[in-house]
Structures are given as C-alpha cells and as structure tokens.
Amino acid sequence: MDVTIDKPRVEHADCRKVSQVLARVGDKWSVLIVMQLAEGELRFSEIKRRVNGISQRMLTLTLRGLERDGLVTRTIYPTVPPRVDYALSELGHSLCRPVMALGQWALAHVDQIDTARERFDRASAAR
Amino acid sequence: MDVTIDKPRVEHADCRKVSQVLARVGDKWSVLIVMQLAEGELRFSEIKRRVNGISQRMLTLTLRGLERDGLVTRTIYPTVPPRVDYALSELGHSLCRPVMALGQWALAHVDQIDTARERFDRASAAR
DNA sequence: CTGTATCCACTGTGATACTG
DNA sequence: CAGTATCACAGTGGATACAG
Numbered sequence: 001m002d003v004t005i006d007k008p009r010v011e012h013a014d015c016r017k018v019s020q021v022l023a024r025v026g027d028k029w030s031v032l033i034v035m036q037l038a039e040g041e042l043r044f045s046e047i048k049r050r051v052n053g054i055s056q057r058m059l060t061l062t063l064r065g066l067e068r069d070g071l072v073t074r075t076i077y078p079t080v081p082p083r084v085d086y087a088l089s090e091l092g093h094s095l096c097r098p099v100m101a102l103g104q105w106a107l108a109h110v111d112q113i114d115t116a117r118e119r120f121d122r123a124s125a126a127r
Numbered sequence: 128m129d130v131t132i133d134k135p136r137v138e139h140a141d142c143r144k145v146s147q148v149l150a151r152v153g154d155k156w157s158v159l160i161v162m163q164l165a166e167g168e169l170r171f172s173e174i175k176r177r178v179n180g181i182s183q184r185m186l187t188l189t190l191r192g193l194e195r196d197g198l199v200t201r202t203i204y205p206t207v208p209p210r211v212d213y214a215l216s217e218l219g220h221s222l223c224r225p226v227m228a229l230g231q232w233a234l235a236h237v238d239q240i241d242t243a244r245e246r247f248d249r250a251s252a253a254r
Numbered sequence: 255c256t257g258t259a260t261c262c263a264c265t266g267t268g269a270t271a272c273t274g
Numbered sequence: 275c276a277g278t279a280t281c282a283c284a285g286t287g288g289a290t291a292c293a294g
Binding site: 014015017018019020021022023025026027028031032035052067068069070071091094095097098099101102103104105106107109110112113115116117119120121 | 141142144145146147148149150152153154155158159162194195196197198218221222224225226228229230231232233234236237239240242243244246247248
C-alpha cells in the first residue's frame with residue numbers, strides 16, 4: 001500500500017506554500033513597508049512619504065495584501081478628512097526577525113554581489 | 128556644511144540595494160533552486176527534475192542570474208553529451224542560513240496566513 | 255487625506271521548436 | 275544533455291484623473 005521510506009524531505013507541498021509566502025515577501029514593496037511599520041504605526045501618507053518612490057496605487061494594493069495576509073492591521077478614524085493608521089500585527093512583527101536577518105545578509109554582501117555582477121558582465125561582453 | 132544629526136537610519140540608499148537583493152531572493156524560482164543545491168552540486172537535468180514545474184527556459188535564466196550574482200558556480204565538462212554541474216558558492220551557502228530562517232517562519236505561519244486570507248475574503252465578499 | 259478607476263507599458267513566465 | 279530562439283500571454287507597476 002505504497003508506504004515509502006521517506007528521507008527527511010520537506011521538499012514537496014511545503015515548498016509550494018513557502019514559495020507563496022516568499023512571493024509576498026519578495027514583491028517590490030512589502031518588505032519596505034513592513035520595515036517602516038516595525039517601529040510603530042503610521043498613517044497612509046506617512047508611509048508614502050517614507051517609502052521613496054512608491055505610487056499611491058501600489059501603496060494601497062500592497063497594504064491591502066499585507067492586511068489580507070494578517071500581517072498589518074488597519075484602523076480607520078471616521079474624521080474628516082479621513083485618517084487611517086496602519087500597524088504591524090503580532091504576526092507581522094514576528095516576520096520582522098527573519099526579514100531583518102535577510103536584510104542584514106543583503107547589506108553585508110551587496111558589495112560582493114555587485115562586483116560579481118560586474119565581473120560576469122565584463123566576461124560576457126568579452127565573449 | 129550640512130552636518131545633520133542622524134538618527135540611526137539605515138533607510139536610504141541601503142534600502143534600495145537591499146531591495147535589489149530581495150528581488151533576486153523573491154523571484155519565483157531562485158530560492159527553490161538554492162535549496163536544492165544546498166546539499167551538494169547537481170547537474171542541470173537533476174535540478175530540473177527536483178524543482179517541480181520549472182521550465183527549461185526558466186531554469187536556465189534563473190541559474191544564469193544566480194551565477195551572475197556569484198551565488199552559484201557553473202562547471203562545464205567538455206564531454207559529449209555535455210555535462211554541466213551547478214553548485215553553491217561560499218556566498219551562496221552563506222545565503223542559505225537567512226533564507227532557511229525565512230522558510231521556517233513561512234512554514235510555521237502558513238496556516239495562520241491562510242486563515243487570515245479566508246477571513247479577509249469572506250469579509251470582503253460580505254461588503 | 256485616503257482611496258478608486260482607467261489606461262498602458264513593461265516584464266516575467268510558459269509552450270514549443272530547434273541546435274551543438 | 276544542455277541549452278537558445280521565438281512567440282504569446284498574464285500579471286505588475288506607473289501615471290493620471292476622479293471621488294468620498
């Protein structure tokens with residue numbers, strides 16, 4: 001009855017799910033926004049000001065995505081003009097640790113990667 | 128001479144660079160391939176077999192990207208038929224630690240995220 | 255101020271066929 | 275076996291205008 005001797009594989013359906021999460025983390029703006037929210041809640045326009053280069057549209061979309069995934073909470077104050085605060089949920093905060101670790105790695109190795117790219121491109125040009 | 132009192136900000140040009148690295152890590156296949164290579168070198172077709180669903184084209188492109196960034200080494204054996212081995216460089220191996228950490232986080236919270244999504248979608252449907 | 259609605263360009267990805 | 279070339283297509287992201 002197809003009982004197989006599994007090697008310690010985590011490489012099947014799990015990977016698919018992990019990839020899905022990685023896709024969120026890997027999109028153009030999510031991490032940048034999460035980082036800004038790491039230190040405390042912010043208003044919509046405050047995030048827009050801090051995350052350099054993001055369009056209003058993408059900020060809205062990305063925040064919706066983060067909210068949907070339960071990483072960010074959204075608080076609306078029914079004032080006029082409207083005011084909306086965004087904050088990291090507990091889940092969102094827990095994500096910070098591994099993301100920061102990756103960020104540290106990136107920061108530590110960016111130069112190495114850059115030189116690797118230059119070398120590769122020069123080698124390619126001289127094909 | 129515009130000396131400003133800097134708060135401990137790492138949030139300027141650094142972030143751009145980090146994002147660039149994150150884009151590599153966040154693309155659809157890079158992490159999956161790096162994970163496969165974590166345990167040892169593999170041939171092109173071996174990777175293709177292990178990374179379920181990847182097309183030949185995307186495998187080639189992703190491997191080239193990883194090689195360009197200095198994360199993967201490429202060894203060609205001038206035999207016929209040709210044989211090419213891919214392996215993680217030292218830099219590539221060092222990337223494994225933070226990536227695995229993120230992977231562990233993803234694995235640990237996938238369920239939580241899934242339920243959050245369902246809740247959000249149900250709430251949206253009932254608007 | 256905080257969004258939503260359009261439109262459009264670009265990029266990433268997959269399918270397929272071909273080559274050394 | 276290990277690619278490259280070509281095409282077609284969907285998704286992402288930016289600009290702009292508009293709305294509550």
